Amino acid sequence: MATTxxxxxxxxxxxASANPKKRYLLKQLYTYGRYLKSRFHTKVSKLPLGLSGFxxxxxxxxxxxxGCTFCLNDSFSPNLAKNADKTFLNLESKSNPILEKQLRELxxxxxxTQAKMRREWGSxxxxxxxxxxxxxxxxxxxxxxxxxKALTYDGVVGLSIGTRSDxxxxxxxxxxxxxxxxxxxWIEYGIQSIYDKTLERINRGHDxxxxxxxxxKAKAKGLNVCGHLIFGLPGEDQEMMLNSAxxxxxxxxxxxxxxxLYVVKNTLLANEYRSGGFEPIxxxxxxxxxxxxxxxxxxxxxxxxxxxxxxxxxxLAPSWCGxxxxxxxxxxxxxxxxxxxxx
Numbered sequence: 001m002a003t004t005x006x007x008x009x010x011x012x013x014x015x016a017s018a019n020p021k022k023r024y025l026l027k028q029l030y031t032y033g034r035y036l037k038s039r040f041h042t043k044v045s046k047l048p049l050g051l052s053g054f055x056x057x058x059x060x061x062x063x064x065x066x067g068c069t070f071c072l073n074d075s076f077s078p079n080l081a082k083n084a085d086k087t088f089l090n091l092e093s094k095s096n097p098i099l100e101k102q103l104r105e106l107x108x109x110x111x112x113t114q115a116k117m118r119r120e121w122g123s124x125x126x127x128x129x130x131x132x133x134x135x136x137x138x139x140x141x142x143x144x145x146x147x148x149k150a151l152t153y154d155g156v157v158g159l160s161i162g163t164r165s166d167x168x169x170x171x172x173x174x175x176x177x178x179x180x181x182x183x184x185x186w187i188e189y190g191i192q193s194i195y196d197k198t199l200e201r202i203n204r205g206h207d208x209x210x211x212x213x214x215x216x217k218a219k220a221k222g223l224n225v226c227g228h229l230i231f232g233l234p235g236e237d238q239e240m241m242l243n244s245a246x247x248x249x250x251x252x253x254x255x256x257x258x259x260x261l262y263v264v265k266n267t268l269l270a271n272e273y274r275s276g277g278f279e280p281i282x283x284x285x286x287x288x289x290x291x292x293x294x295x296x297x298x299x300x301x302x303x304x305x306x307x308x309x310x311x312x313x314x315x316l317a318p319s320w321c322g323x324x325x326x327x328x329x330x331x332x333x334x335x336x337x338x339x340x341x342x343x
Contacts, residue, residue: 026342029294032255032304036127039184045123046160047113050132051102051146055088057137057167062090063205069268070202070230070261072314089138091169096142103149110153127184128153129160136163136172143172151183158184160226165189165214166206177221186255187218188226194247195240198233203268212251219252226304227253231289232261232281234272238289245293249301257305258293260286262321264314273317280318283331291335306332306343 028034036044059067087098096102110128117123128150136143147159161176168187179185193199194208218225227248231241248256260281263273272278281289290306297303307328309321320328333343 025340026337027340029336029341029343030299030302031343032302035255035302040125040157042124043122044125044127044157045117045121046129047110047117047126047156048129048131049106049109049150051105051109051130053087053089053096053098053102053142054133054135054137055090056134056164057090058164058203058205059133060088060090063166064203066203066268068202068204069234069272070263072264072267089142091137091139091167093139093142096139099142099145102142102146106146106149107153110150110156114153114155125155125157126153127158127160127186128156129162131162134164134167135161136169137167140169140171140175144175147175147179151179158186160186160188162188162190164206165211168214168218173218173221173223176223180223184224186224186226188228188257189215189218190228191215191244191248192228192230193233193236193240194244195236198236198240201234208247212247215248215251215253224254225252226255226257227251228257228259229293230259230261231286231293234261234269234278238285238292241289242292242296246296249296249298253301255302255304256297258290258303259305259308260318260321262309262318263316264310265316266314270316282318283320287332287335290332291339291341294336294341295339303343 033044056067057063059065089096110126114123114126117126130146130150147161150156150159159179176185176187189211191211192202192204194212196207199207215225215227229241229245229248233241245256261269263269263278263280269278273280286307294303294306307325309315309323309325309328311322311324315322329343336342
């Protein structure tokens, strides 16, 4: 039975205060929220966008077809534009007939979500997060117009750009470097795994060297980089997952998101799961791997996410990925506290 948020909060307080002497010895992990608070001296929130027109070279056939086996993009993107236009852009698009529509969507999502975050979270400033699909996979003029417009809204102090390592041109990188002179600019790459056999199995469309090179290039230009890692990918054991984490740290990322792999309906992974070809990671194994990965992490790398899930009927497995986020954090903190850490 689902635990209410009030009960979860009470559990967390009890757990933290069970041993008062040990409580003061716990090391507070360096989170992205704490990084932003120290940087801007106020509450800063990431504001997610999902705009029409953006797709992925792994979906449109440029590098592969069908997308990553686990991907049903709207399940990961709360602000994905409803009834999104069927016009899709890519790096070779000569024009953009839906730019005005994209700008309207951008304004509506920013203003609506800002109001909610101010009201419910007390947020004062915002990073606009271009989240859905591959947000550099469009003509440069489109990208520049959308990014420039996002930065004009009240309280917006910067951007975070979700993308793929095979879809960022030097022109875009140099433009982000220019913006970073006055704004907080981040680029987010999906690393997922360093094992090419895994990347091939999930139909990623690029190899590990591609993402390593992209991260190092962005870092060489002075950009902030967040890397995404997925634990529980098909065929991987804990040693492989931890090796991926260690490699990502060594490549120079500034922040990290850890995700468990879960199965949603209408994906290629769902077919693999139903046929018995894939067994999702258990909650216990995920948390054990997560804690070990965090212990390996250099202190200067901030943590943006320690779990992920979905709370609707598209989730097939594992069932624990349907738990409320706060409840999962209680389980995670319980194990972290055994190591003298707290999230």
